[in-house]
Amino acid sequence: MSTTTADVREEHLSKEEIEKLAHPQRPLRQRVGVVLSYVGMGVIVLYCIIPFYWMVVSAFRDPSEGRSTEFIPSPASIENFKSVFSAQNNFGRSLLNSVIVAGTTTILVLLFGIIGAYALARLRFRGKVAVLWLIMACSMFPLVVLLPPLLKMFSSTSPFTWFPYWINTYQSVILPGLSFGLPLAVWTLTAFFKQLPVELEQAAMVDGCTPGVAFRKVILPLAAPGVLTTAIIVFIGAWNEFLLALTFLQDKNIQTATVAISKFTGTTGFDTPYGSIMAAGVLVTVPLLLAVLIFQRRIVAGLTAGGVK
Amino acid sequence: MATATAEPRSLPATEDGHKHKKNALSDGQGRLAWILLAPTLIIIAVVAGIPVILSIWESFHQTNSGVDPTTGMVAGGDRWVGLQNFTDIFAGNNPVTGNYGTMDRFWNAFLNTTFITIVCVLLETVIGVAMALIMAKAFRGRGLVRAGILVPWAIPTIVSALMWKLIFDSSGVANRILGREILWLADTGASFWAIVIADTWKTAPFIGLLTLAGLQTIPGEVYEAAKVDGATTWQQFVRITLPMVKPALVVAVLFRTLDTLRMFDLPYGMIGAGKYRVETLSIFAYQEASQSRYGPAAAYAIILFIYVLLVAFLFVRILGAEVIGDADGKKKKKKGEPPPGEAMQETMIGEAIGGAH
Numbered sequence: 001m002s003t004t005t006a007d008v009r010e011e012h013l014s015k016e017e018i019e020k021l022a023h024p025q026r027p028l029r030q031r032v033g034v035v036l037s038y039v040g041m042g043v044i045v046l047y048c049i050i051p052f053y054w055m056v057v058s059a060f061r062d063p064s065e066g067r068s069t070e071f072i073p074s075p076a077s078i079e080n081f082k083s084v085f086s087a088q089n090n091f092g093r094s095l096l097n098s099v100i101v102a103g104t105t106t107i108l109v110l111l112f113g114i115i116g117a118y119a120l121a122r123l124r125f126r127g128k129v130a131v132l133w134l135i136m137a138c139s140m141f142p143l144v145v146l147l148p149p150l151l152k153m154f155s156s157t158s159p160f161t162w163f164p165y166w167i168n169t170y171q172s173v174i175l176p177g178l179s180f181g182l183p184l185a186v187w188t189l190t191a192f193f194k195q196l197p198v199e200l201e202q203a204a205m206v207d208g209c210t211p212g213v214a215f216r217k218v219i220l221p222l223a224a225p226g227v228l229t230t231a232i233i234v235f236i237g238a239w240n241e242f243l244l245a246l247t248f249l250q251d252k253n254i255q256t257a258t259v260a261i262s263k264f265t266g267t268t269g270f271d272t273p274y275g276s277i278m279a280a281g282v283l284v285t286v287p288l289l290l291a292v293l294i295f296q297r298r299i300v301a302g303l304t305a306g307g308v309k
Numbered sequence: 310m311a312t313a314t315a316e317p318r319s320l321p322a323t324e325d326g327h328k329h330k331k332n333a334l335s336d337g338q339g340r341l342a343w344i345l346l347a348p349t350l351i352i353i354a355v356v357a358g359i360p361v362i363l364s365i366w367e368s369f370h371q372t373n374s375g376v377d378p379t380t381g382m383v384a385g386g387d388r389w390v391g392l393q394n395f396t397d398i399f400a401g402n403n404p405v406t407g408n409y410g411t412m413d414r415f416w417n418a419f420l421n422t423t424f425i426t427i428v429c430v431l432l433e434t435v436i437g438v439a440m441a442l443i444m445a446k447a448f449r450g451r452g453l454v455r456a457g458i459l460v461p462w463a464i465p466t467i468v469s470a471l472m473w474k475l476i477f478d479s480s481g482v483a484n485r486i487l488g489r490e491i492l493w494l495a496d497t498g499a500s501f502w503a504i505v506i507a508d509t510w511k512t513a514p515f516i517g518l519l520t521l522a523g524l525q526t527i528p529g530e531v532y533e534a535a536k537v538d539g540a541t542t543w544q545q546f547v548r549i550t551l552p553m554v555k556p557a558l559v560v561a562v563l564f565r566t567l568d569t570l571r572m573f574d575l576p577y578g579m580i581g582a583g584k585y586r587v588e589t590l591s592i593f594a595y596q597e598a599s600q601s602r603y604g605p606a607a608a609y610a611i612i613l614f615i616y617v618l619l620v621a622f623l624f625v626r627i628l629g630a631e632v633i634g635d636a637d638g639k640k641k642k643k644k645g646e647p648p649p650g651e652a653m654q655e656t657m658i659g660e661a662i663g664g665a666h
Contacts, residue, residue, distance in 0.1 A: 033446065040443035041450055045457040048514055052460055054482060055472045067475070069482045116349035125339035131346060138357050140621055141614050142571040144594045148607040149363035151598055159387070179357040182349060211341070240465035242574045243595065258467045262578055274475045281468040288463040296456050 052285075059279040067274060080279035091280055093253055094260035098284075101170055101245070101256055102238035105177045109234050110227065113185030118215060120186065121193035122201070139183035143243050146176050154248060172248040173256070177241055181234045188233065192226025193219065229298050236288055257284045361614075367607035368394050387604070394608035407585040408498060415609060417585055418593040422613075425504060425589065426569040432509045434562055437516025442550075444517065445524045458514035466511065470578030473507040477579075496584040504576055504587050508569065516561050523557025524550070556630075563624045570617050590616075 061068060062077040084091045120128065151157075154166035166172040196219060204214040220227075245256045255263070261280045264273055370387040371394065398415040407417040408424075444454055461469070476483050477493035484491055493503040527550065535545050573591040580587045582596055590613040597606035624630045 037443055037446035038450070040439075041447055041454050044440050044443060044454055044514070044517075047510070048457045048460050051469075051472060051476060051510060052464065054476055055468075058475055067478055067480055069480070069485045112348040112352060115345040119342040119345035123338050123342035123345070125342040128342075131350070134350075134353070137618075138353050140567055140617055141357065141361065142591060142610060142617060144571070144573065144591045144598075145364050145607075145610040145614050146357070146360045147595060147598045148367050148603040148610065149360045152367075152603055153363075175356050176360070178352055182352060186349060211338070236463060240467075242465070242467045242578075243591075247595070247599065258465050261471065262467055272474075274478075277471050278475065281464075281472060284468055285464050288465075289460060292459045292463045293456050296452070296459055 055278050055281055055285075058274060059282045061275055063273075063275045080275040081283070083273070083276045084280045084283065089260070089264060089276065089280075090252060091257070091260060091283070094255050094257045095283070097170075097249075097254055098239055098257040101173050101177070101241075102235050104170070104174050105181050105238040106231055106235045108174070108178060109181040109185045110231055113182055113189055113230070114220075114227065116182075117186045117189030118193055118219070120190045122198065135183045135186055139180060139187075143176075143180065146179070147243075147247055150176060151247060167248055168251040168254050169248075170254070173241070173244045176244050177238055181238060184237065185230050185234050188230045189223075189226060192223050192230070195226075196222055225298055229295070232291055232295055232298075236291075239284075239288065364607045365611060367603050368611050369604075371604040372601060390604065394604045395612070397605065398608075398612075405585045407588070408501060414585070414588075414593065418588045418590045418609075419612075421501075421587060422570055422572070422589045422591075422616075425501070425508075425572065425587070426566060428505050429508045429512075429569050430562060430566050432505065433513040433516050433565060434558070436509065436513040437561075438520055438554075438558070440514060440517030441520035441524055441554075442546075444521050455518070458518055461511045462515050462518075464511070466574035467578045469507060469511055470575045473503065473510075474579045477503045494580055496580060496586050498586065500580050500584065500587050504579065507579060508572070508575055511575075512565060512568075516558075516565060519561040520554055520558050523554040526557075527553045559624065559628045559630045563621065563628075563630045566620060566624070567617055570620065571613070 057071065057073055059080050060076045060078070061073040061080070062075060063079050063083070065073070083089065119125075120131065150172075153160040153163050154169075154172050156163050156165045200218050200222070201209075201211070201214040204218045205211065209217065240258065241256070242258045242262070245259045246262070249255050249259060252260075257280070261277055261284065264277050264280065367387075369389060369391060371390045373388055398413055401413045403414045404411050405414045405417050407421065409417065409420050412420075440458070444451060447454070464472075474494060475481060478484075479490065479492055479494070483493065491499050493499045531549055531553075532545060535549055540548065571591055572589050573595065576584070576587040576589055577592055577595075582588075582592055590609060594606045594609040594613065597603075597609065
């Protein structure tokens with residue numbers, strides 16, 4: 001009798017031991033580390049989200065509450081959003097202007113950037129390093145360098161009286177905007193094209209394709225994710241552009257959204273209408289956030305090499 | 310700008326001195342390359358090259374104003390003033406009082422630009438690297454963090470400027486939490502820190518994201534080997550993580566530095582134009598240009614451009630930032646495929662360029 005119980009106990013103990021061996025407990029330090037990393041991630045997310053939360057909260061406050069510092073709006077109201085689209089602010093028009101400007105910039109940049117990037121990624125030619133440096137330098141220069149001559153030119157001031165009056169036109173923002181969109185697109189796309197194995201085109205050419213056809217039928221479809229990523233990044237850059245639009249778009253009907261927001265006026269005149277500014281800010285940001293959240297993997301995938309194997 | 314297009318066209322690839330690799334695609338296709346690159350180069354020359362040259366021309370001129378003493382007519386047009394626009398910054402004709410005492414408005418803006426850049430980039434780098442380390446440790450929830458991190462990046466700078474303006478309002482939430490009455494927006498010393506906080510919020514996560522990409526290329530075996538050799542966590546960080554993440558980090562920091570030197574939207578939207586404690590060179594040049602003082606505006610912008618180029622040059626020389634990842638054969642290539650880090654790095658540069666515009 002006693003022997004059997006001892007046996008059972010022994011067996012029981014060994015089972016526990018087996019379990020212990022099967023699930024080795026992480027050392028305390030490591031467990032603390034895991035907990036801390038979750039805490040850290042929570043802190044990061046809060047750090048990023050809280051100011052934005054404040055913008056959303058302030059947008060949903062009733063205008064009568066002014067600059068209340070309550071953390072939850074009570075009562076929540078969409079009055080601010082209504083005033084954003086009032087005739088006085090005419091924000092719908094500004095959003096449309098932004099779409100036109102950013103959309104055109106993105107399309108032009110991609111059109112020229114794709115073929116340029118392909119040459120840089122695949123073709124071998126003298127002066128490639130010079131071109132790379134040129135494009136790099138182009139992304140370095142301050143936009144404000146462009147302002148004095150362009151302001152003179154676009155407003156047909158002497159000695160540019162021969163130049164058409166371009167203030168308050170879309171092209172006055174789109175064309176200078178290419179100067180930072182294009183280098184960005186060329187860099188990003190070159191990297192994406194390089195990730196595709198050159199053997200693909202060689203195989204296509206063995207099958208009788210010309211380089212052009214090989215590019216169109218083989219490389220471009222495969223690089224589509226990269227092109228989309230580039231498009232998003234360029235579009236966001238153009239959508240967020242402020243300095244050029246502020247300088248060249250002075251008329252209310254052609255202002256882009258970023259300029260319009262910075263010029264919002266309250267009904268009373270002197271008081272900054274924070275409520276409607278925040279509401280407009282939310283409206284400008286939400287489409288971008290949606291795009292970023294939907295394509296976040298893709299945007300970040302651009303960072304991690306070997307995505308295309 | 311035109312030098313690149315003036316390069317001799319379509320030299321056979323065999324002449325470039327490298328060991329020639331058989332590649333049906335690239336043999337003797339220099340001409341094709343230039344044709345493909347032509348639109349990009351022409352656009353860059355037209356929208357950037359010509360204006361930069363005009364800006365240099367402009368910086369040697371001043372717009373006439375008032376009455377011409379010889380003819381008695383209202384003067385117009387430009388007159389050549391040589392280097393006067395540049396030497397005027399030493400003349401101290403326009404003294405203002407900022408954070409650093411009373412000095413010429415140009416030097417005030419110059420110091421503001423420099424100190425905002427130094428403080429912001431230092432903070433952003435430290436916070437960004439910390440974020441990357443935390444994210445690299447995480448097993449789950451990385452997607453959520455990544456989504457969260459892209460939020461500040463996606464918000465237009467001017468919108469974030471106005472958002473922080475509300476937060477830092479004298480009766481705003483920042484003062485409520487601090488329990489004090491700090492006049493952040495009234496062009497005080499606190500305005501400087503308001504700008505720093507807002508800029509750090511927006512771009513530290515981005516540095517984190519780029520650093521994380523660099524971290525993920527470090528093989529785990531390296532750490533295991535270090536552990537076997539008895540390295541402490543700190544030693545691992547200093548001896549392994551930092552050196553191996555350095556190429557990615559340096560490029561990210563370089564582009565953040567260049568962006569911060571050109572800062573315009575944030576102080577303009579948050580504190581306003583003509584506020585001397587936070588006036589950057591970009592804002593100063595913009596102000597001058599919008600008041601039709603094109604010559605001085607161009608001169609200040611050119612100085613800023615030279616400053617930016619100088620900083621970039623120092624980064625490349627001292628920290629060895631590899632801004633041009635692949636110079637086609639200049640680096641060791643294995644089997645025609647770029648090393649894994651290389652393509653990534655270039656993409657990161659692209660991302661970094663787009664980061665804060």
